Amino acid sequence: xxxxxGADFGTLSVRVTLVDSERGRLGTAAAEYxxxxxxxxxxxxxxxHDDQMAALVKATRDVLASTGVDGSKVQALALDTTGSxxxxxxESLKPLGEYYLWCDHRAHREAxxxxxxxxxxxLEAIEWCGGVYSHEWGWAKLxxxxxxxxxxxxxxxxxxxxxxxxxxxTLTSVTSVKDLKRSVCAMGHKWMWNPKWDGLPSEEFLVxxxxxxxxxxxxxxxxxxxxDHIYGGLSAEWAEKMGLPAGIPIPVxxxxxxxxxxxxxxxxxxxxxxxxxSTCIIAMAEKTELVPGVCGVVPGSVDxxxxxxxxxxxxxxxxxxxxxxxxxxxxxDLAAGxxxxxxxxxxxxxxxxxxxxxxxxxxxELGGMTLGWNLIHTAQDELHAAIEGTAFHTRIILERMAEHxxxxxxxxxxxxxxxxxxxxxxxxxxxxxxxxxxxxxIPTSLGSGIVAMVAAGIYPSIADAQEKLCLPFKTYLxxxxxxSIYERLxxxxxxxxxxxxxxxxxxxxxxxxxxxxRAIAHSSSK
Numbered sequence: 001x002x003x004x005x006g007a008d009f010g011t012l013s014v015r016v017t018l019v020d021s022e023r024g025r026l027g028t029a030a031a032e033y034x035x036x037x038x039x040x041x042x043x044x045x046x047x048x049h050d051d052q053m054a055a056l057v058k059a060t061r062d063v064l065a066s067t068g069v070d071g072s073k074v075q076a077l078a079l080d081t082t083g084s085x086x087x088x089x090x091e092s093l094k095p096l097g098e099y100y101l102w103c104d105h106r107a108h109r110e111a112x113x114x115x116x117x118x119x120x121x122x123l124e125a126i127e128w129c130g131g132v133y134s135h136e137w138g139w140a141k142l143x144x145x146x147x148x149x150x151x152x153x154x155x156x157x158x159x160x161x162x163x164x165x166x167x168x169x170t171l172t173s174v175t176s177v178k179d180l181k182r183s184v185c186a187m188g189h190k191w192m193w194n195p196k197w198d199g200l201p202s203e204e205f206l207v208x209x210x211x212x213x214x215x216x217x218x219x220x221x222x223x224x225x226x227x228d229h230i231y232g233g234l235s236a237e238w239a240e241k242m243g244l245p246a247g248i249p250i251p252v253x254x255x256x257x258x259x260x261x262x263x264x265x266x267x268x269x270x271x272x273x274x275x276x277x278s279t280c281i282i283a284m285a286e287k288t289e290l291v292p293g294v295c296g297v298v299p300g301s302v303d304x305x306x307x308x309x310x311x312x313x314x315x316x317x318x319x320x321x322x323x324x325x326x327x328x329x330x331x332x333d334l335a336a337g338x339x340x341x342x343x344x345x346x347x348x349x350x351x352x353x354x355x356x357x358x359x360x361x362x363x364x365e366l367g368g369m370t371l372g373w374n375l376i377h378t379a380q381d382e383l384h385a386a387i388e389g390t391a392f393h394t395r396i397i398l399e400r401m402a403e404h405x406x407x408x409x410x411x412x413x414x415x416x417x418x419x420x421x422x423x424x425x426x427x428x429x430x431x432x433x434x435x436x437x438x439x440x441x442i443p444t445s446l447g448s449g450i451v452a453m454v455a456a457g458i459y460p461s462i463a464d465a466q467e468k469l470c471l472p473f474k475t476y477l478x479x480x481x482x483x484s485i486y487e488r489l490x491x492x493x494x495x496x497x498x499x500x501x502x503x504x505x506x507x508x509x510x511x512x513x514x515x516x517x518r519a520i521a522h523s524s525s526k
Contacts, residue, residue, distance in 0.1 A: 006448030172232030259447030293360030
């Protein structure tokens with residue numbers, strides 16, 4: 001019997017889970033930290049590194065207390081974080097501000113310029129991240145910071161660092177840029193890193209995007225490693241704060257969705273929808289093939305021995321929250337009774353672009369759309385249509401992945417929302433026309449526990465740890481009548497999605513959409 005700790009940094013809180021090698025999850029504790037937004041700039045979203053580290057200490061202490069586990073028995077600690085969440089630091093790794101959080105979308109102009117220049121110069125790296133560089137990713141955020149910071153602050157830049165690498169560096173008392181290790185998961189998916197072209201994009205390319213990037217490539221140094229490598233041992237300072245043994249191994253970190261997929265039981269042939277504030281769609285494959293429009297194809301980014309593929313929706317839970325907020329209600333209360341709705345009965349078609357499109361259009365300037373309103377529609381109707389819309393968007397992504405050789409044999413709904421939303425799981429099964437598996441229990445931060453088990457040498461591989469520790473599944477089967485209705489709705493959704501979402505789209509006749517929505521609603525109500 002052995003015990004490890006897994007930490008999962010989300011958008012609003014960190015969760016720490018204790019995992020026993022025989023009994024599985026022992027308990028979880030969470031601690032919140034503030035997300036800083038500005039009413040005059042909806043693209044702004046930052047967080048403090050100090051706030052996050054204080055929350056990590058609290059959550060660790062709380063889970064030790066609530067489970068009664070002696071902290072001295074914990075044999076390893078692994079951590080995953082949001083991303084791309086980027087912090088600019090000086091040479092001693094002192095923050096020069098706050099994290100540009102993953103959902104900070106100020107860098108959309110910079111992302112467009114990177115994309116345009118990459119295609120102009122035939123940069124191979126752009127094809128590995130789906131052909132479009134995103135405003136949510138590292139180089140765009142760094143360039144935005146350089147353009148909007150005073151010269152005296154820019155002069156202090158030692159490096160830009162991903163959230164997962166900064167937390168690991170802090171916990172292991174790394175205080176110099178030259179001693180950093182960097183996550184292949186983070187850098188491969190968000191920074192166009194690949195050993196195929198000597199790591200990062202060339203100095204010549206970066207300067208061609210903007211001369212402000214001159215010399216920056218050399219500052220993004222360090223070892224680039226997969227998560228089967230050890231970042232370092234927990235320092236005495238942080239061990240005392242957290243109540244854990246000094247020196248226990250901390251493996252190189254990764255993004256939360258990637259390890260959430262491991263915790264949900266992801267294997268080759270599986271696609272995991274990590275459904276939360278947004279949705280990250282994670283798959284693994286034994287061979288590497290590029291997929292246009294996805295967030296990256298990176299060998300070793302999920303399981304170090306396989307190729308990781310990432311895609312997703314920029315907003316899901318956020319959309320549900322916004323609908324409920326406008327109605328003056330909580331999502332839980334607004335959702336009461338949704339299980340009585342039939343497929344397509346609202347006559348509404350809702351596109352999930354409230355925070356832009358992450359995949360497959362990669363366009364931050366799109367906005368949410370709802371078609372088919374009449375005078376008696378309610379907020380609850382919109383909520384049901386929003387769930388349907390996120391399922392349709394997910395289907396577009398999965399079809400794109402399948403077209404390019406990614407096996408889609410099992411669908412697993414991971415993340416927090418599927419644990420409490422049977423309506424969503426059933427709608428996804430009906431829209432995708434495939435069984436949807438949902439872990440029967442809380443999988444969040446179990447993935448980091450699995451990686452910690454391997455780091456401590458308790459299991460020889462991630463697959464071995466998954467076999468022992470992953471939860472059984474609840475299964476939602478497609479309902480033939482709903483499948484038939486959703487097939488009609490999906491064809492409308494797909495037409496509208498590409499017609500409105502693509503700037504240079506050829507003229508697409510849309511005159512049938514509203515009439516077909518009414519016809520579907522009428523047939524559904526019978």
